[in-house]
């Protein structure tokens with residue numbers, strides 16, 4: 001009988017140390033090289049599949065791990081988009097904080113299952129502390145409940161389910177949404193991120209239950225229309241239960257009139273949810289829009305550490321004012337789990353059962369630079385965005401459209417079209433021109449932008465949640481775009 005097992009997957013600590021040091025060296029070299037390289041290589045999907053040898057079948061025999069890690073690093077470093085590049089300004093994906101990169105290694109090494117305290121004593125307590133710190137940072141009561149999830153969609157889903165359970169006047173978890181119960185209706189501005197459709201669909205309401213409230217010229221929900229729609233639905237015998245205010249819309253960074261929405265929710269006994277996946281983290285910044293402070297009135301808030309806390313993917317966070325609203329929405333106690341109930345078991349507070357240790361990377365970064373460091377870094381992203389907007393305002397080749405938080409939108413308008421802006425034919429032409437420009441900028445690898453559609457105009461969109469972007473990168477952008485546009 002042997003007393004030790006030598007499994008093929010295992011490694012000696014010596015081998016692990018050698019492989020780990022080599023890998024960390026390669027990552028460090030890549031980080032140093034990245035700013036001078038392209039944001040993204042210009043290669044078609046077929047080339048990426050070719051490099052991977054994607055048709056290769058499952059190997060029967062093993063390969064030396066050193067060789068495997070070296071190849072994986074080469075594949076990824078040569079065929080990826082780098083959202084850590086200073087000129088990545090697309091979507092809302094941040095540069096990953098290096099401490100988060102190391103933290104994921106540490107988290108995987110311990111591999112705590114953060115579903116229950118018994119399986120993850122220290123990790124559970126670190127997650128609870130992280131949730132409190134995030135709440136504190138955005139100005140939400142630290143007594144709230146909350147947990148880390150995969151991102152903004154999931155954080156909003158968790159809050160949506162807490163609202164559904166709390167506001168349906170019956171046991172919706174048991175009886176569901178069919179039968180004689182009135183129809184639950186949810187209210188959100190027309191600029192709300194598509195998570196709301198997925199939530200209404202996945203959780204049984206159907207997307208017809210969403211009442212899309214129009215926005216004003218600043219892309220903010222019109223609260224007069226919200227009031228009217230709630231009254232119409234109540235008169236029809238429907239059951240309004242949830243209003244979503246967005247703190248930083250996905251397209252333009254607009255902040256809904258959260259204070260007013262909170263008042264309307266109180267008047268009608270509705271759940272007030274704030275989708276702050278992007279913008280809630282700006283609530284800590286002194287010159288941020290005043291309405292962000294009103295997220296403290298919400299019943300729940302979604303916040304994404306993998307957006308403006310620069311955590312590597314994935315990390316979202318759901319905050320719910322009364323922890324019991326989460327327990328009431330998610331808890332079951334099956335006989336096969338032997339978990340103490342005088343400690344925190346996150347399995348009772350969300351949809352996941354086995355849960356990874358997402359909190360570590362957020363917890364470490366929050367301590368690495370502290371509240372003051374984050375305030376300074378987020379404020380700098382916002383300053384750079386305003387600077388970019390001014391550059392486009394002052395440049396006759398561009399039309400600056402919107403600026404809020406760290407998102408600026410604008411479009412290229414060639415001189416001969418200046419006087420025709422607004423005319424349907426010219427608008428269609430400009431939309432196609434800017435759509436094409438966006439594709440060509442992406443192919444160039446010199447910068448990475450995304451787009452928004454604002455009042456029918458196809459706009460280019462720069463979102464800075466990137467602690468590597470500098471004044472130099474901002475100042476270079478109009479020149480890069482103008483040059484690529486002229487190469488038509």
Ligand SMILES: Cc1ncc(COP(=O)(O)O)c(C=O)c1O
Nearest residue numbers: 092151152153193249250277278
């Ligand atoms: C306002 C808002 N809500 C929700 C989401 C979804 O977040 P995630 O992609 O992390 O699921 C986004 C993504 O950009 C967003 O901007």
